[in-house]
Amino acid sequence: MASYDIILKRSEPVADGTLALYFDKPDGFSFRAGQCVRLVLKEPPETDDEGNGRILSLASAPAESELMVATRLRDTAFKRVLKGLEPGAELTLKGPYGDFVLPAASDVPVVFITGGIGITPVRSMLLQALDEGSSCPITLFYANRSLGDAAFLFELQQACAGRSNCELVTIMTQDTGWQGEQGHLDEAMLRRHVVNLQAPLYYLDGPPGLVSAMRSVLAGAGVPEDRVRTEEFAGY
Template structure:
């Protein structure tokens, strides 16, 4: 699809230092849950060596009306521009790209492994699967330092309550987190943890997203437990 301009409709805080940004969806813009776009800010007041374009997963699900991205607010010229951008301003989007999309064989378990902002493709995939009444069993392991960093966690907990095929295992790995703030898992995601919640994983397809270091570590962990690369899909969020 050729690059096109879209209008900024809304911005919402999604977690600590994390912003969801909503854009009007062009009537002819089709995408699959889990895909990404290149977003370019137009005539920004400032720029830096990384330029005016970043890749973002569409955290919105295809059945939703708007296009939505979610990002950590960092101190780059691009992020400052995005933060200050007024409602009604235009940006350019190019795409959709990528194959972080749910496998079609509904008898195979989907294991999603998200590090921090790596949750974005999984929000889209899980909400779309629920909407389409897919029968895949879906398990999400979602790692953050603290609950305040975990975008969409309340929404995903609600999905878990109403959708029997979805299990959410959130883990908060920050040290010194008081018990009254978090009573769930605190360990890093491991094969042992996945096995404890997922049972027989021999039929699973794995999806990893987040900072490059974490995605690399997850892939190594999976390979060390005899998971074939053919059964792993991953996306590294460069810049984190």
């Protein structure tokens, strides 16, 4: 698999305890929205059993000029080093990997169901589809405990605003003051936003517990398995 040297341009918080890192696109690198890469630290001052790299989805869309990944900052050697990197730091990028991607030129409705850091590949796919002028109906169910956890929410709201084919359903599971959907996604919530549950292709991703819970909801609602694509963020 191809390997590239990349230079950190900047990093910035995008939600509580969540860091986005931005890089120039290396020459010759291309990817499909939804794919991931392996990001490897060069000669880090500390390491751990998981090694110096992690698989991270590309949260940037191919149409954007920079590459961007985002991650929850937990207390592991990799994340501690990542958090301390200054602009100009050199890393290695390997990839891209994965087939958690949208079908080419399709009018089939798409439903994304994700939560927390699972938003990364979805941000890429949704922004790319809108950039390409896709007319396929897109519904994004995006769950977080509270507003502070919801990375990229404002820009996704802005991207969908005024587009008749894009609905963003923002769910808060632990914020009783939230004006939108609250609590865990269930069949009733799905039916409030998706007219014909059999029609769409479903994309579920994020921490494995969330993906398996969502898969059960869809199975219970009678959605055939071959309509469901999943990507589990092993390690959460």
